[in-house]
Amino acid sequence: MKSFYLLLTAVLISTLTLPVTAQQKYELNSGWYCANINDVKAGGEQISKPGFATDQWMKATVPGTVLTTLLNNKKVPDPFYGMNNKLIKDIYYTGNAYYTYWFVKSFNQTAKGDEQIWLQFRGVNYKTEIYLNGKKVNAKIHEGMHLRQQYNITALLAANGDNRLAVLVYPPDVVGEPNGGQGGDGTIAKGLTTQYTAGWDWIQPIRDRNTGIWDKVTIEKTTSVNVENPHVITLVPGKRLAEGEQKPVIIRTSSEVSNPSGKVVNGFLQYSLNGKLIRAAVSLKPGEKKEVKLPDLNLEQPKLWWPNGYGAQPLYKINLQFVNAAGKVLDDEPLQFGVREITNVWNDHTKSMEARINGQKIFIKGGNWVISDAMLRFSDERYDAEVRFHRDMNLNLIRIWGGAITERPEFYNACDKYGLLVFQDFWFSGDCNGKWVDPLKKEDQWTRRQYPDNHNLVLEAAADQIKLIRNHPSLAFWCGGNEITPPDDILDPLKNKILPELDGTRYFFDFSNTDSMSLNTLGGNGDGPYTIQDTRTFWSHKTYPYNSEVGSVGTGDYVSLKRFIPEKNLIAPQNGKPVDSVWDYHKYIPYDYHIDPYGKAKNAEDFAMKAQLVNYNQYRSLMEGFSGHMWDWYTGSIIWKTQNPWTALRGQMYDYYLDVNACLYGLRKGSEPLHIMMNPLDSMINVVNNGFQVKRNVMIQANVYDMDGKQQFTNQLFAEVGPSMVKKMFPVGEVLKKPIYKNGAFVLLKLLGADQKVLSENMYWMPGTDGEYTGLQNMKETKLNVIAKESKKGKIEVTLSNKEGKGLAFFNRIALINTETGERILPSFFSDNYVSVFPGESKTIWVDYPEKFNGTSKKVEVYGWNTGTQQVNIQ
Template structure:
């Protein structure tokens, strides 16, 4: 059976020997060992497919292949091309537009062991993602009646009758690139024609990436086998209802679960049985009768969860997850234990399942939450509510985990965890890239990151603007892609794949443009209401239904480095889907991909280095000059981290200070790079964080004390519950002399912003000569209060809630004091808490501030171990202060790990034996 994919991805199990039995309903991933070869060397589908797929056909001269992966990932793994992410190596790789599609049309072949199932069982071969078209053969038989197209349309085939009697099988897949592949002529998406396909668009190049030479042709996602009985469970769907307005803590009123699934009878005889699941000791079931080759959508009775554990976005509560197992059992409640199979009567294909036997199971993981997006009449934008509680959106734009689609559960986990550590609560998956994989959403479920998922398109390619770099006119491009039916079928398939994730918050028709009218209507009026029905849909990323632009102009932005005052006084879209700044990594980050000859200081006004330009560097302009001249690249990147921290802390502080007045949300453009770009990132391609991440971490405190640089007043924001806090401020000279400025009690309501004391006179006087350190904060006074005014939680009196350090320039705008700052020493105590985890206590015993200390876990050669996670970083300690940092890090191969400490005025040193 060919066509749209048939069910959600399930847990994997190890490959079995040819005649070995195994538990049913599990999946086997067909990853390595695949081999591949260019199709022009062995023949196309019609001439070579049958022969290549016969076990025993010689495969001399074939290359070990990376599956999941692409042609380029295979070539890189085999040493056939240089690393395209290093220097200008990408220029040494043939581009598909120049060499033609045949150059990247490849056969992929894999032998696997699997016996034919007994007693009417079925084996299903699943492709979770191929770019762009493919034909597939098994044991000399063609499975695709016609070529399967579409990067985002899964496919499944019943291969039961084609499996070899001896269990030794061969699979051969020929993969065709997107056609047309697009001319990578320097435009956004090249000449735009890549968008004629239902595929991702960035592969022809963008203002943050160079073109991917094979356009990511290959079997880019998992290939799986699953065994079932004659009745298969497809497209399980769960909707959770959480009426009313809830709080994260305390007892909960009931929630309600609505579960549906498609049941498919693959046999030629009728089948009957129970579809059921069990949750917290209670079984919910319904009796179903299926005719021969029948498919039914089955709705189970609504279940009441009496004491639900609710799922919340990051910063608003916990993220508990539930797991159930949908099961179809023949004949109603039988005596056969769950998970076992009773052979069908007579053991013949198409036989009726024996009473009590299980035909299929489908696991389903979910979080209990209800999300709505009402219109805020004051801001004139959407506001996001989770379980009735409004959530101020602090998000990041996401491209893709790896531009060459080297996707993995571990990398997804690390990247989403970084977003959690930035104290963001939403990731927008940008429309010029992918519908992300279930493993990405799994990570968002765990870490509480809501997701805005764009469908595939961007105004750059799809005709929002006239563009001289585009091959076709604006009207033609507005009708992209060529095959609207393929797009609609692909969208339906991806909705089914992702809709059960609690992190999925809303859908978006595309980046800065709507899809063609018929596609838009299909999404908005048909697919989403019928297949999902619980999430808000916006036609495009800055549509007026999302955020009404009352200000004229673009409304989104600004982009690039800004005076900090901009984020406080320049009003933008009330729900801003793109606003961003710089994001250069430090010296060690740049050394990973910059050749030695190109490690130069990018001085303002000087012609930019060719490799810096190739990697899309966004200049810092004259902003570094205020910190004094940088004589080498290490010094420049050290200054860049100060600017990074300030830029993103100021961005979130400015938007959050106007929450629910000017804004309901902001999404940073952008928080990560899937290759070695030199712009807009909180961590680099190698998963090494820079100061941007910790500036966001600082600004994202639930209760946050901030300094408004425009009015020079203290600003106190609270995105949590009602509470009373002690607000305070201190100034420190560059010699460490403390001057108290403010201390007072403040009552904070839920979701409020208070502007408190005016510090202008004192701050301007103290900073005039050399600049100062301004330390502001808030401590708890008693616990947080619930809606009725009662205390809840375990907050202690005087518990620290916010501590926020600014470094302010002198009266001329220069950081003369930082340039002259004396050396400081820091006492360090390390306690290893478990394998790969430690706590570090830092103490400043002297009179000089210890400024901007970076902690790094390294191997024995001094290279950072990545990814490592820090509860805080780029830390500053005033005289007598102590700070604690929790570390989590990978285990190095030789087991030797060290802690590196390096600061603005703290000498670099290593502590052995983590």
């Protein structure tokens, strides 16, 4: 045998340049039809025969849910608009058969020679029976939303290549009563599905409970070997900097390989990187499947992957190949990864976990994520846009909440690209799974603590999903569940066997606010609060040292509201009074007294504008308060929540339609990696440096302006700010007590580099001595000069200029308009927004838009607090 492997090695080395026969893989994502089970009298054997007539069936959306298909066929109204969701029948009352559907798809495929054809489902909710060409594919009904399926269909293919696939999809066995509770009556958690679909405090129930073929269906062609579930681990010893030469790192790879043929297969599993060939000899018996570990690679001069705000995000691409003795590639699995190592240490000062990447401590600034779309209408473009928004907020982490899904690889691709670490919960939430006594729940806490019913299925699905996403450098932490652990017979094998064997590189938190993450010495649940707060509270009140959920309001602007609230319901909420029924149905959180200091809202448009001022201040102050106590009180904070998968009126930095609001830009400002800010308690100017290196010879500058935009005070000094620290500079509080500022003032802070370029700029609008924004209410109208130029396709330069001698042009919102429809182009990405321009000043904002709008006629719209609204042509 030894002589055989020596010969095989020689052959491989001499044939490395032979043509590669790459694997073939394609999606079955069009041409599907469906029908309700009550309308179909035939069984799967008949339906899956090519001659069975489906001309009366509906066109189906796959990937997608039954409700998505019904919506696309205009059988139901848009459940995201107004009160339409109430018009759609709920599965709890109709019975499961109402949303049980047959899906059929014809496709052309044959198998030649030693080719093997695989049918793969990446996600079906909830149970499936699969038929192909009159034959049953899965001997046992598949169960579980969070579990992939793969079948070798080679022997079932039609000789002429005309194949008919039929899939019967059943809803979850227990769908839960949508009684207004978190997860309805809680019984939705008896199955392994999305708990939020029975309703939550941020969403109304999804009527079909997301029944359907909700994720990709693919056909893969291999030969006598199938390479699957590859695994890469990167080890980065020592403490690294983001720039400069790097010492070597270790790349450790392995993969499952299987032999579906009836013959013994000998060969090599291999990949090439930086001119080095790494390979391991493999022999596979007929029908055998094994995991193969390759030799470690010492990678010289590696390009390290860093979280957003700390460095770049380079990615490596390799092809993991199985090569036979003749040098023929029998299977080829592409693999992308980033070089980084994640460790965690307990910070005994804060009493919380401290995250480290490549040896450097990272202050966590995160956002909670539920799911991209409540009806599971996912796309690469939407994922990319949403994660990019999180990058633009200067966040470095996204937490995936436990009442939803294991996020898709396409989401992780975007996080890899933009540098967002991911905190991935498994599929449990304390609301359904028994943490609290809850009169809205059908069963008691002891019973609910054992949900889901099938514990073995949970462990099987967990192992499968770990393999699905474990190679992404962005994946940073695993978590047992939202505010609660799984049952012990799930938690123990998951924590102590499955994760160590299948990953072994990431910290596992038992649940999202466990003491091993953040020691709760304050009482309560260990996270929150969730309502609007006085901005000084974020500085004065010490909360949980690594807060997994803390958040507030998030209403969009008037254009956003009009997308889903009927005109008759566009009624401004008033403090202390009942809110309109549609606002209430869409889960509005009151702004309480925070709107009134700007003047009571006259109408919904006025309310929406004033809400943006509150939004900006609220989220800027939140992150500034946490950053101001970095490494003293806190090691991190995760906002609840930063996105909405439904048209809810709370907890969002951009709306469901991907239109931004002021929350995003207030948070972007407060989360800057290098940031100048003012403590509202004592007016002390602080500088936060999240970076790894000292900032020398920087100038700290504080300017105070009256309400007419005239500069009345300035102070500045040079300083040195060390790495990963907060430095106090000087107060400006006494200045603000002068009578000239009795109706308010503007405080403009700047941090300048040695080249006098602005490193950070931050402007606060201050209330008058009575706590009211009287000065803002009485501001004079100021005309902005706006020039827009398209420097290249997809990128527009917008310059806002304010003439000398005019007043401050305050709080200007920029939008990109499709002149053909009059609607905003979404998503659009802005280098900044809700900006103010002082007299004699110009500001340039960059706007990016998607490629699909390249040929669309556009204008730039700008409206502000005291600048009116204007649309300008793009040069």
